[in-house]
């Protein structure tokens with residue numbers, strides 16, 4: 001079901017102690033300042049901190065725990081890897097998949113991501129599936145063809161029931177960590193396009209029910225404008241999720 005979500009992707013940042021201090025500040029500020037709004041907050045710390053940070057999130061409320069990646073297999077001899085079931089067992093409800101940093105630095109392709117999606121869904125996790133074009137693609141005026149293919153190859157192999165569990169995140173690569181945000185009009189244009197592709201692949205109801213987040217230099221200053229767009233249902237926040245005041249302001253932007 002379509003929701004408003006603000007997800008914080010801590011990436012490979014913080015120590016356990018810094019992370020605990022950060023989440024404690026965020027929980028206190030959000031509880032004091034965010035009233036009435038139904039926005040869901042998903043916190044995605046690094047793997048080793050999931051369990052501890054998860055225990056700091058007030059149970060049964062707007063806070064949810066997410067991971068930044070998972071392996072495609074259930075278990076086995078895969079030294080250093082973490083399965084979706086492990087994540088579920090420490091309280092994660094969401095997992096980010098297909099982030100451009102994973103695609104670029106760890107060579108994750110559509111085939112591998114398809115397997116990861118299946119593994120996450122089988123373990124009962126909700127995937128936050130990222131798509132987004134490079135600056136080169138945008139400048140060549142190929143954004144929509146590129147995104148259509150990314151969605152078709154990476155995501156639309158899922159059944160209707162599986163797709164129901166998925167949150168889509170549009171993250172233009174040129175906007176990630178660069179301070180260069182997509183304008184709200186650019187974000188809206190792409191989000192509407194993604195929703196249209198979902199309607200074609202599934203149906204209008206599936207499209208209407210899908211939560212589509214924007215990610216890429218979203219911050220306390222631009223979040224309100226971005227979130228006011230009809231097809232922008234929230235944000236996947238990197239840098240600004242590491243600052244309690246900024247992250248809280250973003251959550252308050254609905």
Ligand SMILES: O=C[C@H](O)COP(=O)(O)O
Pocket residue numbers: 009099171175176177178179215216217218236237238239240
């Ligand atoms: O997952 C989050 C995105 O990569 C956005 O990162 P950013 O907010 O630091 O640009």
